[in-house]
Amino acid sequence: MVATPVKAEKRLTMQTAEIAADTTAIRSLDWDRDRFDIEFGLQNGTTYNSYIIRGEKTALVDTSHEKFRQLYLDVLRGLIDPKEIDYLVISHTEPDHSGLVKDILQLAPQVTVVGSKVAIQFLEDFVHQPFQRQLVKSGDTLDLGKGHVLEFVSAPNLHWPDTILTYDRATQLLFTCDVFGMHYCSDSLFDEDLKAIEPDYRFYYECLMAPNARSVLSALKRMESLAGVTMVANGHGPLLRYNVDELIRRYRTWSEGQSKAEKTVAVFYVSDYGYSDRISQAIARGITKTGVAVEMVDLKSADPQDVQELVGRCAGIVIGMPPLSGSHLKETATSIGTILAAAKPKQFIGMFESYGGDDEPIDPLLTKFREAGLTKAFPSIRIKDTPSEAIYQLCEESGTDLGQALSIDRKVKQLKAIDNELEKAIGRISGGLYIITAKKGNLSGAMLASWVAQASFEPPGFTVAVAKDRAIESLMQVGDKFVLNILEEGNYQALMKHFLKRFPPGADRFAGVKTQSAANGSPILTNALAYLECEVISRMECSDHWIVYSKVTNGRVSNSDALTAVHHRKVGNYY
Incomplete structure (x- = not known):
């Protein structure tokens, strides 16, 4: 394995490794990227993975982000003469994977670009130059020689409409681009530390794949015809080698749950x-x-x-x-x-x-x-x-x-069940009254909470249940920081009324509320009884809530003689 660093302030590095017979991974490591193409933030940077497969003919699978242009092309030329590349397989045309296609075509005009029909159409608009092409669909094959027969699996909408997966029968590697990936940058080439990558793997699925759950299940169905997958060579993050079956199974489970929505x-x-x-x-x-x-x-x-x-x-x-x-x-x-x-x-x-x-x-x-x-x-x-x-x-x-x-009709049905004795019994579980506040970059959020419980002494920590549809949930991923504001008995009505309001999309939750900034950057409510500064350590999924465990890093009480406000419910099927 070879690592090629550049200037420290950019934190862009390259990594290459032989991952199977005649197969080389080229990873562009983007250490400090904190946001990706859509709205979600990144805690651990990301990578852009590309691959070389050498048979009697040679295929390059995907390229890299244009910010890596010189680094990537230098590494590629160090591994192979571009004139020796016969095929360029395009998994999909999103710029973080195809950003250097035009450069490759200039260095290797002889290559045949292999992709789905839609991908080739998109590339025509992108590169604005003639190129040789080969359109493929599910079940089509490309024989590179030496046993490296590439079999293609159509996977439209994962997460672009032109996506294909590529399976090498010789090595049983499945090249998947965005599918089964994660935004996680580290020196680890593979997924040996499952616990470390789990939060990013799930968050990546939620943001990119959950909106296409039916398409995920269709792609998994097509994958069943493959002889067996020993490694997933994805486009982002560490490659899947040690937990292949488990992490593919999770995609199926999550997608089946999403596709059953009413x-x-x-x-x-x-x-x-x-x-x-x-x-x-x-x-x-x-x-x-x-x-x-x-x-x-x-x-x-x-x-x-x-x-x-x-x-x-x-x-x-x-x-x-x-x-x-x-x-x-x-x-x-x-x-x-x-x-x-x-x-x-x-x-x-x-x-x-x-x-x-x-x-x-x-x-x-x-x-x-x-x-x-x-x-x-x-x-x-x-x-x-x-x-x-x-x-x-x-x-x-x-x-x-x-x-x-x-979903309002479903909630109405829940409310009509208030005569149920079980619901009445659950409602007798009381809790305190808290307001969670968070700020990350230019984003901020807040919510009224009552399902909070201390969970550890060392380090001091607690759990809070956050409904999946709460806006602030996106600011409470592993590694995120927030403040738990504890409300005071007899002095909480104004704050509670304010944060119980239904805010329109994009509204400032803190307009008209006195706040000050915590050391972690989140707002502290000036009129709260006490506050705790917290960092999210782990999350556990329940049916309609996330149980978020956080450690406490700082805190203060404004009135040591006052008591925490307590919330009592009559029933247990709504707040």
């Missing part, structure tokens, strides 16, 4: 236009947090019959406005027309612009949907500048509002 929202976007894919992903993440399923569809490559069927069975629709002009104008216009024709009264409709520079206007189309009897799901999201963290938070919260609106 209601579904269709999210339509344009994958390579403006910030459409990132914004749609943020909205989808907010929806799935509420237990509502999401199916994402690229307007450029959507099949009209599939669109009609999907809209017909969905409870909600979200549309990212397509461009008014361009090479795919006919396709996007057809898709929009199909959506409008298939829409039904009582469905919810939400819309967003993507800052593509040529977005179709929202209002005329929204009016048509409203005239058809649809209900506006959230205020239309109009992007006028490069999306900020606050915009992505607005998008996620808008999705959560939509999901909660679709």
Whole structure:
């Protein structure tokens, strides 16, 4: 294994390793990246993984992010003469994996680019030069010689519409790009420390794959035809070698749970236009947090019959406005027309612009949907500048509002069960009254909590139950920091009333509330009885809540003679 460092301040390094017979991994390590293409933050950086397979012919699987251009190309030339590369396999065309395709074509114009039909179409718009190509679909093979027969598995929408997986029969390696990946940067090439990577693996799934749970299950079904997978050579994070079966099984379990949701929202976007894919992903993440399923569809490559069927069975629709002009104008216009024709009264409709520079206007189309009897799901999201963290938070919260609106009937059923003796008995479990506050970068959040319990002496720690659909849940991942504000008996009503309000998406939770900044950056409520500064250590999933265990790093009491406010419920099926 060889590591090639560069200037420390950039923290960009390269790592190469022989991972199987005739197979070399080239990993671009991005140590300090703290945000990725969509709204979620990164605790541990990320990597961009590329691979060389040498048979009688040679294949390069994916490239790297353009920020690694010189580093990656230098390492690649040190491993192989680019003129000897016969095939360039494109798992999908998202820029963090295909950002250097144009450079490879310049160095090796003889290569044949191998990809799905949609991927080749996207590349044509991206590289703007002729290239040899080979379109593949599930079951197709490519024989490199020396037993290295590559078999392809279609995996559309994981998480782009053009994704394919590549299986090498000789080594039983499965090259998966985004699938089974994680944003986790370390010197460890493989997944030997499962405990260390578990939170990032799950969070990555929630953000990128959960909105495509049906597509995940379809891809897993196609993978069953493979002879056996001994290693997953993914596109981000450590490769899966020690926990392959377990981590694939988790994808199946999580996706089966998500796909059983009673209601579904269709999210339509344009994958390579403006910030459409990132914004749609943020909205989808907010929806799935509420237990509502999401199916994402690229307007450029959507099949009209599939669109009609999907809209017909969905409870909600979200549309990212397509461009008014361009090479795919006919396709996007057809898709929009199909959506409008298939829409039904009582469905919810939400819309967003993507800052593509040529977005179709929202209002005329929204009016048509409203005239058809649809209900506006959230205020239309109009992007006028490069999306900020606050915009992505607005998008996620808008999705959560939509999901909660679709789940209201389920909550009504819960409320009607108050005569149940079991619910009455559970309701007799009392708790204190607390307000959790968090700030991360430019994002902030708060929530009223009562399910809090001390859990350890050394280090001092406690658990708090956070509903999956709470906006602040995204700020309480492993490694995140927050403040637990403890409310005072007889002096909590004003704070409780404020934080019980339903805030519109993107609203400032702390407007009109006296705060000061904790050492960890989160707000302290000045009128609280006491506060504890905390760091999330682990999370355990329950059916509709996350149990978050945190260690306490600092704290203070403002009035040592006062008592903690206590919350008593009559029933145990709602707060």
